[in-house]
Amino acid sequence: MTRRADVVVIGGGQAGLAAGYHLRRLGIDFVVLDARPAPGGAWQHTWDSLRLFSPAAYSSLPGRLMPAQEGQTCPDAAHVVAYLVDYEKRYGLPVQHGVRVDAVHDEGTLLRVGTDSGTWRARTVVSATGTWTRPFVPAVEGRREFAGRQLHTVQYKDPAAFAGQRVVVVGGGNSGAQIAADLTGHAQVTWATRRPPRYLADDIDGRVLFDTATARRRALDEGRTDTGGVAFLGDIVAVPPVRAARDAGLLAARPMFTRLTATGAQWADGSQQDVDAVIWCTGFRPALAHLAGLRLRAARGHIATDGTRATDDPRLHFLGYGDWTGPASATLIGVGRTAREAAREIRDLLA
Template structure:
């Protein structure tokens, strides 16, 4: 049996919940379909020591401040999950769990949302699936020859899995720095980056990053990447200042037993952790043919240029400044809900 809602939101993580908040305020009929069986989106899959970049008050979804976590200026992952679970309940958001969307199809004037447990029709769709589900690992010579363990940020959980081992951590962003710092007291770590590690000033956290991103959109100014790549959260700062995580240039190739650099030097290791980012999880939109020859989906704000019934929310700056963050997604969710309400009226 096919069900109907005026708006179907694909994804029940932070972006989907923010969309639900504003769709409810707009008085629209909507449902949220989420492949996960429990609340929290990608946050429930992060590593054990993961903390936010910002204080709780600056890590909140619209309408509900995140309460502070006792003894922790930057909340940990368990606190974030409690907050998102409470948020969903507080606003009675209609999240259907364990429902995987396999494709969105044009059945003009409606959209047909096909799932692994039936189909929905909708007048508009908000895609809020994020990026966690598409980890990116670069094509590096010798990857197939390496006999040790290889895993991505998305699979890392705790340093105990690598106690006493030799580990290469690849990637000069926040994940690479945090995981290298997490491992350093327990394993022999070599952190490798494409260019020398660039830390933001120690007094910069997520609150300031959001303000910088917003100011750049409104008035111009420096990009965050002009200032640095890594937020020096306390564990990273401590490991850096103790000299535990010096960064090294990127190796040329992996061998059966480790890595080799351009100067011929070798470093044997037991594992390689690829902290090399993610790509937007958008395969469910493929039937609509929204991508250009360059591979991207052009948007105006969050709206897909090729189909005004489709909005993309929470994938990064191309769908709104800081829209992949807890504090940043609210503004773009509000704008998307307003545009959809105007369209449907």
């Protein structure tokens, strides 16, 4: 069966919902196709102790403030999921859950969107698939030899499964620091990072990060000196659990090990450590396999863009992949602005 819409949005997480909000306001015909069976995006699959960096009011999608969570300054992931479920319902967004997009192809004036439940034809496509489904693990020597358990951030849920074990957490970003802190008191934790951890000042939260990213983008757009953005401030937001573990001396990072052995890890100085599990908190790549058939120019996994629009095909927009597609666009508070700009460009193209 083939169906038609002016715009097909691929992905029903926070970026897809923000796109839907602005497309609806502009009176544009669209549908949102989401591979997950239920609303809530990737927030449904995070670890149990995860908290937002900011209070609820500063973590909202366009049009609807996130309500505060009772007893929490910064809401947890379950609260975010409930907010996204309500957001989708409140605005009556046409999201079809459980529909996986396999490929997008060029058919001249239209784009053909093939799914596991039929075909759509659209005048424009918004890709909002994020990165959660493409976890990245570096090619470390000995990974296949290691007999213990290996998992990525996406598979970590809580410390109970590691009680009493020797665990190496790899990665000097927020997920590495938060998961290492979560495990302290439950497991023997070694935190391995490629460079010494860089904490942001304790009073910096998501509001400051968004403002900093926006100021950097404005400076670049106006031809002024690059401010360095969020990367200039540091890599790790000192959320309360991380701050507590750090101040208690429980987050002392070691340099990255050089290889894994059958029983553990080995460092450059020859020292070795027996390990039961390795948790790779080593980031993600954009989930863009569905666009391979368009054969667009890409560098390091990022398709060339002008703002959110694909440079080589103005019918295609990208939302929610990080600074590549707009300042802080991978955040709840940041994606609304780029979604609004993309919707306006789509309106003009359709006209």
